[in-house]
Amino acid sequence: MIIFIANRFLKSRKNSSGFSIFSLIAILGIAVGVASLIIAINVLDGFDLTIREKVENLDSHIQIVGFSDLPINEKDSTDNRVKELIPNQLVHIDKYVSRLVIAGTKEIKEGVQLKGVGADYFRKKEGLKIIEGERNLRDNANFLLVGKTLANKLRVKIDEEIAIYSVGNNQYDIFSSNIEKMRVTGIFESGMAKFDDAYIYTNIDSAKMFLMFNEQVSGYEIKLKSLNNIDSIVNHLQNNLRYPNYVKSVFDSYKHIFNWIELQKKPIPLILGLIILVAVFNIISTLLMIILEKINSVGVLRSLGAKQYQIIIIFLLHGITIGAIGVLFGNFLAVGLSYLQNHYDIITLPGTVYFISKVPLIINLSTNILVSIITLALVLVVSIIPSIIAARISPLFIIRFK
Structure with a gap:
């Protein structure tokens, strides 16, 4: 009987099959709030x-470089020492040489990072995809792989030549x-501006000759089997x-990116x-x-002998029903909008600013459940105050009010 009465209180006077305007406003407010938080x-x-994932697929898990960017002597056999130190965690270790250069044609020139790598480097990098040409980095060949964004800037195509100009190759003569x-x-695309706009790749032997590295390298890139305990491996x-x-x-290496993401998460409690504040007032x-x-209905119920706790239960059920419907609708709204964004890329981003070209959303069931539980618990708590007010109204006051 109590549930039936609470259900009747949800209905509009004019339309017994529809919700009252007050109930609809409250449901809509809760739904929008829940959906907004879940989507955020x-x-x-x-x-x-x-x-x-992009960073892990594009860059090495660990880098070994020289202090102050000084080159590392290959005779130190750093790669062999690494293999001895972390044999169970290591997938592969690759040496490379790298330096800032000027690259361009007669009309256009850009400052870029020239990186000399092994012939199989691009096969190991899942995030660096060749979209034109081939990943041809044969030994002692002056072949280049250029990012898509940089290629568009320089207006170069496959089999065309680029002039590479380097200053300060000799550390003793700047x-x-x-x-x-x-x-x-070849032209590659990674989806991250740091690589597509600022890097050109050539064979490591060609780069060493051009940059006058002799028996030196800029550093070593390490890929691990797992990123678990990466900090302890670095310290070791x-x-x-x-x-x-x-x-x-x-x-x-990408601390600024991850710090930025963590910074965006800080306002979530706010x-x-x-x-919660909006839901409370609603x-x-x-x-x-x-x-x-x-x-009047409350007065009739009290006149018929309804107890105060029964009136409280009626309005508590009413509040919980509004909250539950709002939470359910909010979840559907959040999941629906997230699905549309993930499949149709409705909102895009400038890749040079945000490192990715579209807004990615991860639909996490635990997030939906946590937000829903917190909202429902809040609704239950704030429903107590008006429920007690309704229960304490005396039938005599109701008659006078009428």
């Missing part, structure tokens, strides 16, 4: 996971320079390799608090308006 969390989780023409054999390598080697993880005002609207 989904976006941040999506950014975190997507950028993490005015030494070199210039070389290299042929574009640093303690054993020591100066002049500097060991850093991928999270150190957002949740604002949503529920309390809705129940108070319904009490005024149904005051």
Whole structure:
């Protein structure tokens, strides 16, 4: 009987099959708040996971470089020492040479990072996809792989030549320079501006000759079987390799990105608090308006012998029903919008600013459940106040009110 009465209180006077306007406003307010919070969390989780995966697939898990960017002597056999130090965690270790150069044609020139790598480098990098030409980095061949964005800037195509100009090749003579023409054999795309706009790749032997590295390298890139305990692995390598080697993880290299994501997550409690505040006013005002609207019915129930606790239960059920419908609708709205974004890329982003070209959303069931439980618990608590007010109204007051 109590459930039936609570259900009747949800209905409009004019239309017994529809909700009252007060109930609809409260339901809509809760639904929008729940959907907004879930989508906000989904976006941040999506950014975190997507950028993490991109970085892991594009860059090495651990880098070993020289302090102050000084080259590392190959005779130190750093790669062999790494294999001895972490044999169970290591997938592969690759040496590379790298330096800032000027690349371009007669009309256009850009400052880029020239990186010399092994012939199989691109096969190991899942995130670097060749979209034109081939991943041809044969030994001692002046072949280049260029990012799509950079290729568009320089207006170069496959089999065309780019002039590479380098200054300060000799660490003892900063005015030494070199210039070389290299042929574009492939164009790659990663989706991250750091690579597509700022890197060109050539064979490591060609790069060493051009940059005058002799028996030196810029550093070593390490891929691990798992990123678990990566910090302890970095510390272990640093303690054993020591100066002049500097060991850093991928999270150190991209600390600014991950710090930015964590910074975006900090306002979530504030957002949740604002949503809670709106929900509190919605529920309390809705129940108070319904009490005024149904005051005659409350008087009749009290006259028929209904106890105060029964009136409280009726309005509590009413509040919980509004909250449950709002939470359910909010979840459907959040999941639906997230699905549309993931499949149709409705909202796009400038890749040069956000590192990715679309807004990624991760639909996490645990997030939906947590937000729903918190909202329903809040609705239950705030429904108590107007329910007690309704229960304490005396039949005599209702008659006078009427």
